Amino acid sequence: MAILHVLTFPNPVLRETCVEAVPGTDEIRKLADDMLETMYIAPGIGLAAPQVGVSVRMIVVNIMGASDDSDPHILLNPEILQADEEITAFEEGCLSLPELKVHIERPRMVKVRFQDLGGAHREMLAEDLLAIAIQHEMDHLEGRLILDYATSIRKDQYRRKVKKLLAERSI
Numbered sequence: 001m002a003i004l005h006v007l008t009f010p011n012p013v014l015r016e017t018c019v020e021a022v023p024g025t026d027e028i029r030k031l032a033d034d035m036l037e038t039m040y041i042a043p044g045i046g047l048a049a050p051q052v053g054v055s056v057r058m059i060v061v062n063i064m065g066a067s068d069d070s071d072p073h074i075l076l077n078p079e080i081l082q083a084d085e086e087i088t089a090f091e092e093g094c095l096s097l098p099e100l101k102v103h104i105e106r107p108r109m110v111k112v113r114f115q116d117l118g119g120a121h122r123e124m125l126a127e128d129l130l131a132i133a134i135q136h137e138m139d140h141l142e143g144r145l146i147l148d149y150a151t152s153i154r155k156d157q158y159r160r161k162v163k164k165l166l167a168e169r170s171i
């Protein structure tokens with residue numbers, strides 16, 4: 001396994017719409033392993049393939065983080081089949097947008113269809129933090145980031161902050 005470099009905003013790869021993941025290959029299995037290791041080390045509870053520079057539709061989620069790595073969710077080509085009307089709100093962060101937290105409202109429960117690493121079609125029902133994490137990671141597959149949910153004032157503030165950080169780093 002290897003720890004991958006996590007891309008940060010405004011890297012353009014984070015804005016791409018990802019292509020279908022092809023299950024059953026050694027490459028996709030290795031990518032899933034590496035993404036999990038990268039997520040646990042970060043530490044985070046979810047990671048999408050485009051965040052490590054691979055624009056394919058695969059996400060990994062484990063709301064227990066590294067404290068229990070026995071049963072992570074690895075979802076290829078996830079689709080939301082059903083979303084609950086009940087809404088939940090959470091201060092979301094993202095490894096690709098350091099130092100940003102955005103209050104986001106999402107359905108509290110979602111039914112998701114996906115393929116596993118071997119290509120089998122599966123469905124799962126996710127609630128609360130797991131539902132939030134899955135929806136957050138699925139946003140990445142469309143090039144959507146938590147910044148997009150922020151008010152325009154906060155968007156400007158964050159863009160300015162990132163610009164300043166990048167300028168400092170290049171000196």
Ligand code: NI
Pocket residue numbers: 093094095096136137140
């Ligand atoms: Ni994210």
